[in-house]
Amino acid sequence: MIRNWYIAIVRNNTEMSSSNKLQSLGYEVFLPTQKEISFWKDGRKIEHSRILLPGIIFIHITEKQRMEVLALPNIKRFMVDRAGNTNAYNRQPIAVVPSEQIERLRFMLGDEKSTVNIEPLNLKTGDKVRVIRGNLRGLEGNVYQEPSGNSYIVIRLDNLCCASAKVSLKDVTLI
Numbered sequence: 001m002i003r004n005w006y007i008a009i010v011r012n013n014t015e016m017s018s019s020n021k022l023q024s025l026g027y028e029v030f031l032p033t034q035k036e037i038s039f040w041k042d043g044r045k046i047e048h049s050r051i052l053l054p055g056i057i058f059i060h061i062t063e064k065q066r067m068e069v070l071a072l073p074n075i076k077r078f079m080v081d082r083a084g085n086t087n088a089y090n091r092q093p094i095a096v097v098p099s100e101q102i103e104r105l106r107f108m109l110g111d112e113k114s115t116v117n118i119e120p121l122n123l124k125t126g127d128k129v130r131v132i133r134g135n136l137r138g139l140e141g142n143v144y145q146e147p148s149g150n151s152y153i154v155i156r157l158d159n160l161c162c163a164s165a166k167v168s169l170k171d172v173t174l175i
């Protein structure tokens with residue numbers, strides 16, 4: 001059976017509990033989070049995990065398992081690919097994220113020194129580049145520059161979003 005990465009839409013504020021439940025049932029799950037430090041008014045600082053894509057969990061499962069997961073209480077539905085061709089019943093296909101894109105996002109999140117930002121898909125991306133120095137060395141993506149001069153490396157998750165991390169243009173090379 002072929003396993004794919006599907007995008008599950010979950011009920012509000014149940015990402016962590018849904019992820020834990022799916023993992024306890026033996027499913028491979030990826031919930032993109034990043035550690036952040038928040039400062040309270042009274043001076044305390046607290047480290048917590050920020051969920052980068054609220055309401056979304058990636059699940060690596062077969063089509064048969066997808067139907068089983070859909071029966072779980074906090075799973076609302078699976079994201080569809082609106083750009084895909086409709087079937088005989090005029091329905092859109094279920095969105096699938098390639099494994100390489102999930103691995104690139106995991107790699108990007110593995111660097112605790114870089115803050116990862118999630119941007120909508122309407123970014124205008126530039127040349128395809130590879131990071132050659134620094135903590136993100138080896139990561140491939142596209143360069144995006146803000147009018148302020150800040151530069152970012154952007155990776156695309158099909159059907160969903162773009163993830164970006166700040167980089168210096170001196171640390172990238174054209175592919």
